[in-house]
Amino acid sequence: MIENNFATACNDIDENLFEDSYMLFSSKDFTKFNLSKCEYVYVHRYGKLHMFFGKVGDGLLAPFSAPFSFCRMSTSNVKYSEYLGLLQNLKEKLKLSELRYAKFVLPPFFYDMSSVTKFSFALQDSGSRIQSRDINSHFDLLNFDEESLFSSAKKAIRSARKNMFVFSEALSLSEKKTVYDVIAENRASKGYPLRMCWDQVIRTAEGPAKARFFLVKKNDNPVASAIVFDVTKKVAQVIYWGATGDGERYKAMYYLPFELVKVYRDLGYEYLDIGPSSEDGVVSSGLNDYKQSIGCINSVKETWVLLND
Template sequence: MLAYKVTPQEFQQIVTSSDVIYNTTTFCELNKKKVDYIDYLIVKKDESPRFAVIFGVKDSQASCPFSAPFGTLLPLKKSSSVENYDDALSAIDIYASDMGLKKIFFRIPPIFYEVNALTALVSSLFRHGYEVHDVDVNYAFNLYDVYENYDSIIHYNAKKNLRIALKSNLELQICNNEEDIISAYNIIAQNRSCKGYPLRMTQDQVLETLSVVAHDVFIVQHEGQGIASAIVYHVNDKIAQVIYWGDIPGVTHLKSINYLAYQLIQYYGAKGCQYLDIGPSTENSIPNYGLCDFKESIGCERSLKFAMEKCI
């Protein structure tokens, strides 16, 4: 196989569909200022395109993704064998050597996004000399399981908290304008500031991203005040991803996050989504035990999310 660079327009013509919004030229072009340049690569066998990948290159490191929760090597054929993945990574090695790169980095989606493809990719990366940089524990609701059976799946304390929330006169607002979206963002900012967590996207960056990504934004209202919010991307037709969620200080007794989780399950379950991804509860592989316990208590499943790198 041979890896070769193409223009964003050529990439779009070859990669006519993507299972993940982060693997699209539209999303990557929005964030291109964060790297020195972007390489859109097609890996072909003979004259047949077999794989595609987008690297952001900065300081001689090629990263997939370069500004997203994850990215991947995209198979362009429905049945790509483990040998095909091996051949594709060998072609990418030659590309990296020819370009004088010092390192290649992959942060791939949680395994549940595409079990067969991602299992083959992790295996091939490992055997091609990639070292494990991080193994994060990701959490998601399997909506096919929890949508109509939520009360029987969640833990006792989560049931109790949901009962409190449902008696607290909370209401879910779907944000339909920029002013409401900014209000939702400000709730998240208060939450992160109170807990000492980083908020990696500015308000302007969030608004720019929402202009190119299908999304939903929600606010939980209590007596006319927004007390919790969530920003959700439609990663693909079957998976929605909570990018940010949180409540403001001083309202934990209302259990607004339990309420928000329940309402999001109902909302996306009714739309026929299979998963609601609410992200990792680890930072650089180190778990936040309280966050792990909370996500498990409200019905989430665990899944591994690998980051792997290779020095050239």
């Protein structure tokens, strides 16, 4: 039965079993933090797996307040048949409810190539329909080599480094607010939405997310910034980044990414997720070309819908 079972299920779940498969957006703490974003949370459990869904309107959403989510696994040795079983079991429960669908936004495949691939095919074989495929970008921190970049990018990088930028991590609340304000200015100038207000960002950063805020200054004036969340033990994600008008003129976005690469490589991460260059499958070629020019690798991020029909 699909119902509000979050509190009961969480009392039964041993969090220590899921430490190795930790993913921020699929975690109990992150889900609990965002309970107000849905009518209730349904925890679908099947064997070694469980998944958090938010009930919104006439559907179940995974995630209901995040870029993506995934199953939580109590073992790394999950078979394709187990993913398929989880989805077939969910389909049967949907039939007994008045809900119309369940929607899944998967992590980009590089987060866990084997698991996400198996789950993607299980969605297909359970009768789900793919709604969209988005193009995502990331840095492979273990293999990134600045010398392999296009000559035009290396020229832009050399030009940017002549500007005597100062890069630092923002530690105080006022510095973090400056980081956010730079990003807000950048989004407003381009007409792009900024889905999280300052209060939501800082409450998330002080709550379930381990976050870092970074600032680039020139002549003591903020010109670029980034907010980065730790998503797994191996992957950090740039939630937001951007430059002011002056920052763009001084090519700060050909400086900031490489400082972030240094930081997260030194911290022992394997990947830095830069996020999608498309929305609902519509690609922004200019944005993706820029990310490719600075050394990012593309991967696919899928959205699926399981209809109750």
